[in-house]
Amino acid sequence: MDVGIVVNPVAGMGGRVGLKGTDGKVAEAIERGAEPRAPARARRMLDRLAAVAPETSVVAAADPMGESTVREAGFDPARVVDPFEGEASASGGAPDPTETTAAHTAAVVRAFAGLEGDGPDDERPADAVDLVLFVGGDGTAADVAGALEGTEVPMLGVPAGVKVYSSVFAVSPEDAAEVAASFSRTERREVMDIDEDAYREGEVHPELRGVAHVPVADDLQSSKQTASGTVESLAEGVAADIRERDGEGVTFVLGPGSTVGAIKDELGFEPSPIGVDVWRDGEVVVRDAAEAEILDALGEENVIVVSPIGGQGFVFGRGNPQVSPAVIRRCDLRIVASRAKLDDVRALRVDTDDPDLDDDLSGWVRVRVGKFETRMMKIV
Template identity: 60%
Template sequence: MRIGVVVNPIAGMGGRVGLKGTDGKVAEARERGAEQRAPDRAVAALSALKERAPDAEIVTYEGEMGAEEARRSGFDPEVVGKPGGSETTAEDTRNAVRQLATEGVELILFVGGDGTAVDVAETLSELDGEIPMLGVPAGVKIYSSVFAVTPKAAGRVAAGFDRLEEREVNDIDEEAYREGEVRTELKAVARVPVAESLQSSKQLGGGTVESLADGVADEVEDGVTYVLGPGSTVGAIKTRLGFDGSPLGVDVWRDDKVLVRDASESEILSALGERNVVVVSPIGGQGFIFGRGNHQISPDVLRRSEVEVVASRTKLDGIGVLHVDTGDQEIDGSLRGWRKVRIGRFERRLLQVR
């Protein structure tokens, strides 16, 4: 099996520093102390692939666009090109896909977010080829259904698949997203290898949350710091607590006061107190509670906090299990298992976290 690998090494850098994306914001992300996360996630995917399919042939670009990560995973990659400069661009991704398509690869395994997915899908469409694509999630936002649930899951799917499905590739306007508005747009339809429970489904909407928000507000305790995640469900809780929260950001609240609005990881850590509670709601349809759209709530934040998961009954009806993908195995392991999810003022539902 020949697999073409394309890594967007800057994908996801804006997440933990509160930028909600990296498009056009790489310099600012670096100034805020952002670190690359895509290369390590690429290694996790390729290591899983190496374990399942040790004889797989990896074809890729030089440096952090794939070759370095492949070597770290135990492969001896075939290198067919290199990026045009020190900082990779969308055009480097597109050029890599064009070159890999001529090398007889059976799959394009890419590492990035929705923007990278668009670059890969549109390029494959221009080539009128039949090569499928599969995403290793590394971006801040994941609205496309071409990604595996985790990097390791991507490696396992790539190692052996016998079924393809047409899946949507979506992207959002990052500037609007930073202002709290989600504008999704269908960019392409791609052929994707699939495996049950190893991939994200398309996002679905939620339901009413008023009684749920009342329940959280009723149980607020003095002196406790609340880290309130993004989304409309937790947004209703913010409103119930009496403040206008950032719709797609993370807000920190304690004793009737907003300590930080639209906080970065470092700002959250600075605001934490003796006892801290993180309140999050899963992404509808996908079921992620950490690792998608809330990278500011990092493993370091979670180590110092309790976690409360909230969701409407309608949202949970479209979710079989919950998922975590923080990139920290210890934290992910501590979060997995059976967890009570608040679904009303008093009601809770038991759901498994994987």
Template identity: 65%
Template structure:
């Protein structure tokens, strides 16, 4: 196979610091000390690909849009496009992390949506059979646009904050497995939302494209909005709170009902921290959550409808460090669970993902619970 590999180096940078994306916010993300997410996600998918099939021929763009990560995995790629902006390599990232330098954001660059489209057009000119990209919904839309006049399929490695589209694998490792194993393709939707509206608490996904995607069990579903009454569920959570426990409350409409039952409005699409009647943080970043946590902590989250993700989609502020300092309680309406076969996590920490896997109790009413497996 001749595989086109593209990395959006700024995808997901704004997540843990509470920016809910990087559209128009790259400079602010840098100032807040945001770290790149995409290079490590690229490293994981390419390392797995090297294990599964080191003979794959890879076409890519120059650093930081793919070439550095591809070479680090042991491949000898054909570089067919060079981004105009300054590049930062995998080695630069490691040097920055080891030095503790926070003045620059390793892996970041001035690459643009035009770079993405032009790189993919160069892949097409070099006869790739599949485009594997690392990014979010905006990257997916740009890749799909560049492929619109072709029959070449695309496959996403999720690295954005708001991964709504059904063209992504559920994890970097699953993406590599799909590349090696798929034998047919199907049409799937590329969705995106306006990040400014998203930051203001409004979610209106827009269909951006319909793209060819490999058919496999490791693909995530499109996000669906949950239905069903959550008032009793919220009442059950509120009636059982412990005054000594700090509660870290995730985003979403189900969680909004719980926040209301606790007596505050909160952030509809952000993470809030509450203890014994006091709101400690609203729309908090990872650092703000850690600062507000106490000796005894519980994270309450609701899975994304249709996808089943508990961590890793829409709530990157709930980082591995935050999760490791808390118990986890999962809540969901009955109708949301009816559409799910399993729950999923994608925390950027494979060891933590493995620790979280297994059977999980999910509150669906004031007293009722169901058991669902995290896979």
């Protein structure tokens, strides 16, 4: 099997510093102390691929879009595609990760597919890879799908962005490797993206950006769906429990989403748009907090209140990267969800960037579904 690997080196950098995305915000993310996320997730996928399919032939994008990570995982690329050839770097040396663009991604992917010029060939070229594995978020997925338009070359995403609304991603880096090594058929799936500026203002308007061939496997996540059903009584019950702890110095980290947003409304404050708010002793301590601000606000006793994201069942790792492993390890966990949302998922999932923590969080958990009612769900 021939696999093309391309990494968006700045994907997801805006998440932990509270930017809810990196499109057009790379410089600001760096100023806030953001660190690259995608290369480490690429390495996790490649390490697993080397374990389950060491015979895989890999075609890599030149650095900073994947080559070194591929070699570090033990693969000797059969070919390296350099989209920067002939370009002058602003630094005067090798291309800086912040200088990568959608055009570079598209150029790499078209080379992976054996395409020349601007239009697809009538027949699949002999040097086309069997699968394009990309590491990034929804914006990267849209770039890859656009470059593959008109071809039957399949694509599969290793999730490294903040949003990840499309149904072309594997659940985790390791799952992406498993799917790549074992898939036998593909199906057409939608590539979605949203306007990040509107997203930062609390408006989520998914837009169809393309349709791509994607390997079919149980470990692929589905698109986010809007769950139906009321959360009023749930919010009332949880807010009452939180207020009972007012005056005791308990810090509550309240995650994003409509369900926890209803709890914030019940507590009597305007929730930050799709952000994380910190509450203690009857007042908001930090609004729309980044990871560092959450850590600074934590006390002796801390509780995270979070709801699974959409129809994917992700408790951590999609839409709430501010709630990092460092935050999670210092807090008790409370999961809340409407009955309708849980009916749409078979299990809950976590993807914290810390495999050991993911293992610690796995297992059966109690999920609050009403004013008093709970349901047992398994984190897998």
